[in-house]
Amino acid sequence: MSDHYIKMVQGGGGMIVNGISHKEGMMEEEEEKEFDQQMIHKTILVGDSGVGKTSLLVQFDQHKFQPGSFSATVGIGFTNKVVDVDGTKVKLQIWDTAGQERFRSITRAYYRDAQALLLLYDITSKSSFDNIRAWLSEIREYAQDDVVIMLLGNKADSTQERRVRREDGEKLAKDHGVAFMETSAKTGMNVELAFMAIARDLKNKQTRNPNDPKFCLEEYVDQEKQKSGCCG
Numbered sequence: 001m002s003d004h005y006i007k008m009v010q011g012g013g014g015m016i017v018n019g020i021s022h023k024e025g026m027m028e029e030e031e032e033k034e035f036d037q038q039m040i041h042k043t044i045l046v047g048d049s050g051v052g053k054t055s056l057l058v059q060f061d062q063h064k065f066q067p068g069s070f071s072a073t074v075g076i077g078f079t080n081k082v083v084d085v086d087g088t089k090v091k092l093q094i095w096d097t098a099g100q101e102r103f104r105s106i107t108r109a110y111y112r113d114a115q116a117l118l119l120l121y122d123i124t125s126k127s128s129f130d131n132i133r134a135w136l137s138e139i140r141e142y143a144q145d146d147v148v149i150m151l152l153g154n155k156a157d158s159t160q161e162r163r164v165r166r167e168d169g170e171k172l173a174k175d176h177g178v179a180f181m182e183t184s185a186k187t188g189m190n191v192e193l194a195f196m197a198i199a200r201d202l203k204n205k206q207t208r209n210p211n212d213p214k215f216c217l218e219e220y221v222d223q224e225k226q227k228s229g230c231c232g
């Protein structure tokens with residue numbers, strides 16, 4: 001299955017058009033070696049088509065938002081991103097899909113070695129929210145038991161078109177014991193935080209001494225996140 005995957009260049013937008021990386025660069029071997037391989041964490045983006053997965057990744061990686069769809073993008077690719085958590089460099093290898101978003105069409109291989117997972121819905125699309133339960137059951141079936149999961153209600157900037165209340169997202173996340181926040185790939189709201197919180201959790205999991213307090217992703221996120229501003 002992994003032959004199918006196309007390695008993306010560091011710092012690239014994670015975009016593959018017709019199987020060709022936009023950057024057409026090669027993995028920079030030297031740079032790769034600098035990192036403790038133990039600290040590379042596979043993080044995957046999951047959710048219905050159109051919820052903003054690629055936009056979220058582009059915003060996190062390049063701090064920009066390109067309106068319009070990334071529909072030309074096909075396949076699965078990853079973007080490497082190194083973040084600093086309290087002085088420790090944590091490397092996230094963030095995988096994005098396109099065209100695989102239909103329920104059950106993502107293969108087991110995509111989930112298998114994922115350590116973290118960002119599950120997105122679109123606050124302007126009730127159906128994308130209703131599908132979250134199905135996504136969660138697929139995740140429970142395919143992903144590792146200890147995968148770090150964060151539910152994201154994206155497009156929080158689109159207040160006029162909102163169809164899903166923030167409370168409903170919060171409740172769903174609580175019912176399933178996962179962290180939650182609303183994000184906007186357009187304005188950048190909470191985008192950095194979503195990935196940083198994941199990185200922090202992964203780092204803590206790995207480096208925590210038995211007597212150290214356990215890191216609680218949900219608590220951390222609740223402290224740090226910004227409210228989307230409006231009544232919801």
Ligand SMILES: Nc1nc2c(ncn2[C@@H]2O[C@H](COP(=O)(O)OP(=O)(O)O)[C@@H](O)[C@H]2O)c(=O)[nH]1
Binds near residue numbers: 048051055066183
């Ligand atoms: N207003 C708004 N539009 C967004 C946001 N994120 C994505 N979009 C738009 O939603 C559409 C689908 O985004 P895309 O990233 O391709 O979704 P994907 O299929 O999940 O990868 C595009 O037209 C984006 O410009 C957001 O946070 N706010």
Ligand SMILES: [Mg+2]
Binds near residue numbers: 053096097098
């Ligand atoms: Mg996409």
